Amino acid sequence: MQTNLYFVRHAHSIYTPDEINRPLSESGIADVERVAECLFGQRIGNVISSPYKRAIQTVEAIAESVDKEIIVMEDFRERQLSETSVDDFQFAVSKLWSDPAFSWKGGESNDTAQNRGIKATFQVLERYMGKNVVIGTHGNLMVLIMNYFDDRFDYTFWRNLTMPDVYKLTFEARKLLFVERLWKQD
Template identity: 40%
Template sequence: MNTIVYMVRHAESPYDEGTERTRGLTTKGKGDVEKVTEILKEEGIDIIISSPYNRAILSIEGLAQNLGLDIETFEDLRERHFAGEIIENLMSVIREEFYDFDYSLPDGESNSDCQNRSISVIKNILKEHSGKKIAIGTHGLVMTLMINYFDSSYGLDFLNQLKKPDIYKLSFENLELKEVVRLWNEDF
């Protein structure tokens, strides 16, 4: 029996150091949330789950309201914690260390740590909700790491081409990823 997971990368969010958990969405991001809802509202989604970060929740909130579903948050779906201090060029650091999954900056988390904690949640979701359709509000790097766990061809190039928001439909048979299809269409 196939289980479908819709990974929804959060919409555009204003970057403000120190507000990782609470920052909202830009005006463009808020408009794109309506597109996310339009794309997914007829998919037959049974369950909506999210990272606890506000921008991820806000990106699927319209869908939840449209479907009359609650959003269940999981702390271990949060974005990767990069370091205990401000990083000047975060994307440069991500690119440099992406394939060294055990590397982390001081007081930070490695890709391996982030992948392990998020995959633990995904595996439980797949087992508990087998045969269901599940939407997950997520972040670019953690989404890439989750898909990468099941298919190593999803790496840095995949991360670099992601949009805010973005939507990927993942089809699983038990714990085996069978298909990945991009649903996001900026012209929708």
């Protein structure tokens, strides 16, 4: 029995130091309906999201279109990069990808964030076996989850993601069968 997980990287957001309550930008809000259209006809049974506002906002239209409440799962939140803001975001992330056990002060290593994301993914696969489930999440965590199953999903892949982005991962139990990008940029 196959299970399809539709990982939705949140749409563009307004930068604020408040990670949890950072809202979508105007362009991000404009993309929300396009994300729902992208998933139209996929027979979505459940909608799950990170607790972060930008992730929830990105999947709200999908949840409304299939008349489902959004289930918030804490472990789909973005990785904690460090306890304070970093001077060079790209460098900080590339360092984490080059050494999966490394973490910045107060932050999560790739290994730690990946383990958290995989635990949540396996919970979803077990709870919703045979269903089509949307998961609103974040770029770093999404790619770390994908990387667990296939190492071609790496730092370079992450750098090429868009906001939003949508990937369909098809599983047989816990085995990843294939990955398909559904999001089409204009």
